[in-house]
Amino acid sequence: MNYYATVNNTLEFIKENALIVGIIAAFCVVAITVGMWKVFQKAGKHPWMAVIPFARDYTLTEIGSTGLIGVLAYVILPILGIINLNGIRYFYDLNKGASKPIYAILFVLGTIFLAIALFFHVLSSIKLSNAFEKGTGFLIGLILLPPVFLLILGLDQSKYVRSVSTSLGLKASRAISNTLIYIVLVIMAIIWLVPFVCIVLQSFRTESTWSVGYVLPKQWGFQNYVDLWNSNFKRWYLNTFIIALIVAALQTIIVLCMSYTLSRFRFKLRKGLMQFMLILGMFPGMLTMIILYRVLKDLGLTESHAVPGLVLVYIASSGMGYYVSKGFFDTIPKSLDEAARVDGATRAQVLYKIILPLAKPIVIYTILTAFMAPWGDFVFAKYVSFEDPVGMNVAVGLWKWLTPDMINQRYTMFCAGGVIVAIPVAVLFMCLQKYYVEGVTGGAVKG
Amino acid sequence: MKRYTDMEYLRLPKGRKLLYKIAAFFCAIPRALKNGALGIVRAIGNFFRSIGLEFADIFKTFVNGDWKTKLSFFVMGFGNIARGQILRGLLFLLFEAAFIFYMIFAGAKWLSMLPSLGKVGPHEVYNAVLDTHTTEYGDNSFKILLYGVLTVFFIVAFIYTWRVNIKQNKIAEQILKSGKPLKSGKDDLRSLVDDSFHRTLLALPLTGILIFTVMPIVFMILVAFTNYSGSNDGYFNSLFTWVGLENFNTVLSWNGSGGVYSATFGEVLTWTLIWAFFATFTNYFLGMFVAMMINKKGIRLKKVWRTILVLTIAIPQFISLLYVSKMFDKNGIVNGLLKDLGIIDHVIDFWGSTAHDAILPRVMVIVINIWIGIPYLMLIATGILMNIPADLYESAKIDGASGWKQFSKITLPYMLFITGPYLLTSFTGNMNNFNVIYLLTGGNPINNAASSAAGSVGYTDLLITWLFKITTTTGTKYYMASVIGILVFIVVALISLVVYNVLPSIKNEEDFQ
Incomplete structure (x- = not known):
């Protein structure tokens, strides 16, 4: 409790003695700038770097030869420290009234960042005093009162020594860079997870159904999921599931036929066919939508009967996506085929008995991507279903819930729906991740 | 442009080398175009010749x-x-x-x-x-x-x-x-x-x-x-x-009633190219950077970091895109949080509503696209980085190369060489990246000046979303949509043609093998 009071008292003190604090601050700024100017001159760097905010810290670390690590310490971490200041302030404010856990989190994070920034400050001070061959006393001064001692360092007779044999070995510097990487990774992990955590939390919010500016629900409950069960969502989910299953099966067969043929057979039009499909792929696929819609409409496969229509559209042109699996088939040695052919197998038998068992990873990759695509398809589904309540897939249905005239009633239901859609797909993906990675990297390497 | 021999080139100072490379790239473009055009002409010639042969053969078969x-x-x-x-x-x-x-x-x-x-x-x-x-x-x-x-x-x-x-x-x-x-x-x-x-x-x-x-x-x-x-x-x-050709005239002529169309087309095309450039290269370099961080020796929990990032691939994109677009809404979570923290007093309109704040939404879609795209690049880069022979790095270390030197002389050239074709396809893919734009901003903020004539077009609209809007909103000028579609094809084909002719992995295929 006292800690927060101290912080508050300090803030109060600053407010009351604004003039003195201002003068001291101005002195510090001037002293640091002048000190750095001189230090830079001595070290043979551009002295005017001392007035450019971040460049100045960078040059300082260059002199101490802390390298990239020092830059990170000086530039990024102080910014993060600001979060901490806000954390403290609000933690104190809210300590009097209602408290919000998010501030505690920010406070803890910010404190960690500040501590690390301090660590690097100490580190670069060590390096700097080493570079000018100063003693321990001076080092302590540089750590505690940077403005004053930087000024001294700049003005006194000491010389810059280029060979910096620091006490910090290779091991320590690796530890430092690893620490920094961990920090970046943790921050990234938070950024990547936040939307998904938020959507799960909001799906349990029952006090209101519209979009709000806070994360933690005030009342928890399963109301949104119950509402979801009573809405058309069931139908959309089933539509999408059926589409995904059929597409996964048929598309896999088509893609495998296509890629196997293009990889293994050398027939007259092979090159021409591949070039032709490359050129076809440069047309925006959306162009074909207008006519496909009219044709499907004549066949009665739009709006409430959109499911077969969509299946047709998805699988019909799937042969064009043969690149990745063709790349895989290319890696299976041809001598296997030839050996089997010598033993009297037909081409078809070679495919079923020899190649397919070897191609398991790419088959799984194809099934996985074919199954996942219909869950996310938006354009064709929107066009073909024409936003008909029973013909839509989940993507269009949930998109519709976020349009301006529905969002206030459906926002939390959207979150619940998103969770229900995401969980099975994500679990499936995570289980088969290995195959996906193989396919993606193989495909990219071969182009 | 003066061409240097290899020895002369190696003796150039660093800056001049770079300039020379850039100049050489642009000088190669006309040649690539010329080669492409010549190839087409030759192909047409061959086509007619083979048709002549066919006729001759048919005739002979009949007579004999x-x-x-x-x-x-x-x-x-x-x-x-x-x-x-x-x-x-x-x-x-x-x-x-x-x-x-x-x-x-x-x-x-x-x-x-x-x-x-x-x-x-x-x-x-x-x-x-x-x-x-x-x-x-x-x-x-x-x-x-x-x-x-x-x-x-x-x-x-x-x-x-x-x-x-x-x-x-x-x-x-x-x-x-x-x-x-x-x-x-x-x-x-x-x-x-x-x-x-x-x-x-x-x-x-x-x-x-x-x-x-x-x-x-x-x-x-x-x-x-x-x-x-x-x-x-x-x-x-x-x-x-x-x-x-009336419709093409409307889109491509700079005067009369077509002026609005051509101006809008120019604007949207420019933004599409800017977007494709940033969306491709920010993802590429940041993804590579992240992959290098995770792959670094001594970093633990490699699987955990990867799994967390891969979540954005595993979860259907429309959910994450729609949700993120609402997070940055005027009354969304991000604004609420920033306000609670006292960092801002007034809500920030991330998605913009007038032409004045067209920059912020444009930056936002690029940033959120980074969030979406880094995991893919991380997966791809991880696979490739593991294939770089370790002895290259060891000999570099013995010669005293710094980390940056190792990256710029070994890692980057290797990556660029291998992923050249991928960069091209991802560039053209981004030009036609419908989902990210449509689900995040819907093309907004609306461009009022252009919308009256050219269908409701906004400042973040790509050619592809503009095309979609033309076919779905009032007026539904299908003919305009298909004109734009054809122009998109021409742009994409031109870029592919030029890049394929200049790309190192196609020119000197054996370099790294």
């Missing part, structure tokens, strides 16, 4: 062939049947019968109407029984165009089959002359799973592509030369007709 062959010119498959290849002959005969039947009863009609796209539009007719005027519908331009295209396809297919039929007669004659037996129907069927197994395998995929991709694209290219739109829908409201 026996009576069976001669009759086959008119009754397809006759020669096959007469020589005992009943199955083949019957198929040919059946195809010819079907073709003639179709042409008499439908094809001829559609074909004759194709030049006019229908003459009788919907009109009022006096109904004597009800004593009122009722609307009677006439021709259907859409169907005429569609079936006209199909008929042309059919005719082409027929000509091809006819040619194959003649060729087979010629070959059969030769085989019989040399005293060998012809293939029986049984042999033909067996070859479908053996020697010509590729035909069996390709039949289904290619049919699908032909009907659902090639045909629609041909159709839509033709639509660009008509005035097909919501009001000229070809049946209910009024017919549509050919208008020649």
Whole structure:
């Protein structure tokens, strides 16, 4: 409790003695700038770097030869420290009234960042005093009162020594860079997870159904999921599931036929066919939508009967996506085929008995991507279903819930729906991740 | 531009080297274009030459062939049947019968109407029984165009089959002359799973592509030369007709009523290219950076970091995109949090509402696209980085290369070399990245000046979302959409052509192997 009071008292003190604090601050700024100017001159760097905010810290670390690590310490971490200041302030404010856990989190994070920034400050001070061959006393001064001692360092007779044999070995510097990487990774992990955590939390919010500016629900409950069960969502989910299953099966067969043929057979039009499909792929696929819609409409496969229509559209042109699996088939040695052919197998038998068992990873990759695509398809589904309540897939249905005239009633239901859609797909993906990675990297390497 | 030899180039100072490289790249573009154009001209020449040869061959076959062959010119498959290849002959005969039947009863009609796209539009007719005027519908331009295209396809297919039929007669004659037996129907069927197994395998995929991709694209290219739109829908409201190059004039001319269109097209194209550039390269370098961080020696929990990032791939994109777009809404979580923290007093309108704040939404879509794209690049880069021979790094370390040197001299060139083609496809893919733009901003903020004439177009609209809006919002000018589609194709094709001719991984393929 006292800690927060101290912080508050300090803030109060600053407010009351604004003039003195201002003068001291101005002195510090001037002293640091002048000190750095001189230090830079001595070290043979551009002295005017001392007035450019971040460049100045960078040059300082260059002199101490802390390298990239020092830059990170000086530039990024102080910014993060600001979060901490806000954390403290609000933690104190809210300590009097209602408290919000998010501030505690920010406070803890910010404190960690500040501590690390301090660590690097100490580190670069060590390096700097080493570079000018100063003693321990001076080092302590540089750590505690940077403005004053930087000024001294700049003005006194000491010389810059280029060979910096620091006490910090290779091991320590690796530890430092690893620490920094961990920090970046943790921050990234938070950024990547936040939307998904938020959507799960909001799906349990029952006090209101519209979009709000806070994360933690005030009342928890399963109301949104119950509402979801009573809405058309069931139908959309089933539509999408059926589409995904059929597409996964048929598309896999088509893609495998296509890629196997293009990889293994050398027939007259092979090159021409591949070039032709490359050129076809440069047309925006959306162009074909207008006519496909009219044709499907004549066949009665739009709006409430959109499911077969969509299946047709998805699988019909799937042969064009043969690149990745063709790349895989290319890696299976041809001598296997030839050996089997010598033993009297037909081409078809070679495919079923020899190649397919070897191609398991790419088959799984194809099934996985074919199954996942219909869950996310938006354009064709929107066009073909024409936003008909029973013909839509989940993507269009949930998109519709976020349009301006529905969002206030459906926002939390959207979150619940998103969770229900995401969980099975994500679990499936995570289980088969290995195959996906193989396919993606193989495909990219071969182009 | 002065060209340096390799030795001269190596002696240049660092900055000059870079300048030289850039200059060389741009100097290569005209040459690449010229080569491409020459290639096209040559291809056209070859095409006509081969057609001439075909005609000569047909003529020779007719003159030299026996009576069976001669009759086959008119009754397809006759020669096959007469020589005992009943199955083949019957198929040919059946195809010819079907073709003639179709042409008499439908094809001829559609074909004759194709030049006019229908003459009788919907009109009022006096109904004597009800004593009122009722609307009677006439021709259907859409169907005429569609079936006209199909008929042309059919005719082409027929000509091809006819040619194959003649060729087979010629070959059969030769085989019989040399005293060998012809293939029986049984042999033909067996070859479908053996020697010509590729035909069996390709039949289904290619049919699908032909009907659902090639045909629609041909159709839509033709639509660009008509005035097909919501009001000229070809049946209910009024017919549509050919208008020649008028639509292209509207989009590409800089004066008159087309001025708005051409200006809008220029604006949207510029933004599309900027977007594609940033979306591709920010993802590429940041993804590579992240992959390097995770792969670094001594970093633990590699799997955990990867799994967390891969979540954005695992979860259907529309959920994350829609949710993130609402997070940054005026009353969304991000604004709420920033306000609670006291960092801002007024909400930030991330998605913008007027032309003034068009920059912020543009930056936002690029930033959020980084969030979406880093995991893919991380996966790809991880795979490639692991393949770089470790001894390269070791020898570099012994020579005293710093971390940055190692990256810029080993890692980056290797990555760029391997992923060159991928960069190209991801650039063109980003140009047509519908989902990210449409689900995040919907193309907003609206560009009011352009929207009145060019369909509701916004500042974050790419060509592809603009195209979508033209086909769905009021006016539904399909002809404009297809003009833009064709222009997109031309831009993408040009970029691909130039890059493919300049790309190192295609020029010197053996460098890194």
